[in-house]
Amino acid sequence: MTSALRGKHLIAGEWVGSETRFSSEPSTGPAREFSAGTPELVDRAAKAAEEAFWSYGYTGRAKRAAFLRAIADEIETRADTITEIGTEETGLPAARLNGERGRTTGQLRLFADHIEKGDYLDRRHDEAMPERKPAPRPDLQMVQRPIGPVAVFGASNFPLAFSTAGGDTAAALAAGCPVVVKGHSAHPGTSEIVADAIDAARRRCDLAPGVFSLIQGGNRDVGTALVQHPCIQAVGFTGSLRGGRALFDLCASRPEPIPFFGELGSVNPMFLLPAAVAARGSDIGKGWAASLAMGAGQFCTNPGIAFVIDGKGADDFIAAAGEALAQTPPQTMLTDGIASAYREGRERVRKGSGVRELLETSCSGRSATPYLYETDAESWFENHALAEEVFGPLGLVVRLQSEDQMRRIATSLKGQLTCTIHMDGADSGLARSLMPVLERKAGRVLANGFPTGVEVVDSMVHGGPYPASTNFGHTSVGTLSIRRFLRPVCYQDVPEDLLPADLAGRD
Ligand code: NAP
16 A cells, blocks of 8 residues: 555544545556445535534634635645556546646636625525515515535546545535545545545534545445435436436436436537538547547547538548548556447447448557447438447547438437537528527537537536536536525515524625
8 A cells, every 4th residue: 555545534623544445446556455445434524524613604704715715725735646646546647647746726716706705695685575465575585505415526537626525525625515425446545545635625624524434435335325325415416327327317216306416428529510520620629539539539528429411522521531530549447447448439330231341450458549330310210229329439430411401410319518510701691590409408519629628617518418418507616616605595574683694795
């Protein structure tokens, strides 16, 4: 065990071991032993979170903002260890992890600024009208309040920005909700160091121990016990459609159902309109290949499918994408499971009737090389498996014969995180007819760009109709994501000294 690692869970300020242990499966470096999570530890952490809510849920915004900034500082203090352990566990290059750490600390500080401004509270006041006839109107005030303890599932593909102190945790803590994280078993060491940073910040800010806990994985019972625990009031999740759906169903079947904010799967379709393809098919092909292969294609916004109308430039687009993908060196995938799911997905696409393989590559172990396939509209409509996400650098081009086919395909798609159109001025008629369809399908619609690289800002929406997310009124990236962990409460004729500080102007 690296001296920096304890191999334990952090339960309400205490490092706790458990009898059963699991071995990490790092990409490089030695395998390490970690205590496996148990339902008993879930119970301890969830009850401590509920107890902490009675103080943390009533802290002032300035105190919570200081806590978020302290977490960012403590993460930076541990930067070198996080990168060292993180690269060993995930196989991600140091530069990527350093960038992701910057995004993680940036979003913690962004939430600190956001809650200090206070707009998110959406305060409303309808003053009393005692003289109103036939009945007087009472005084009504509304404000957003934190919902209580939140469970967060760390994501495998973002060991920092969507894990222990990632977007879900930052949003929940900013809202005033204690957090219990179920660490992803692909990067337990990274999770432990980040948990240590959060705990150091909690101590510095003199907050209740139950404000944050980390339970390591290694046991499926942990996730099921966590989402079913009566103290947990909402869940933030990024992962597979299968796992997310199982946990979503558990949340819905609780005696007291709770919201499950799952970000599951998306193929992020690109629609290539004729004038744009004729003018710059080759450039679009190169750009697509770069976006598709980035990070071994392990991004939820990976643009896996391109729809192109046959005609001038379509061949250039495919040739340029194929050439760029053929030159992409093999990359290491995050886990053995993700690598084997990638190969299974490739077989599913390859065996589809009417599908042609355009690149002759192969990969084994955790190593991934890009694949490129082509099919036509008829085969697409006949073979539903083609519309399913393949998590990795696999591209599918669907060659269409008409604008009408493009509109029909857009209408048939399931919910997506993103939809992209590549267009020129002469494409505006087709683009205008696609827009109302695409905005019903996706959380984010792009023109002339690529969806990988999600900005963490006020106007970002990272969500979309099912299966992109389980709760399409929300986003899991950007400041609006705080709304998932708030609920509006109306106070009718409540004396000022009983109102929450945020309403009474005391904060
Ligand atoms: P996953 O298998 O869905 O696991 C995510 C988390 O949920 C893990 O903590 C896992 O626990 C837990 N979990 C999953 N199913 C569960 C169940 N039935 N009961 C209790 N807990 C459960 O996702 P993953 O391991 O990150 O990657 C697997 C696949 O998910 C990938 O191949 C890819 O297809 C997809 N994926 C998609 C995205 C996206 O952004 N859309 C991101 C990452 C992965 P354990 O640690 O015990 O497994």
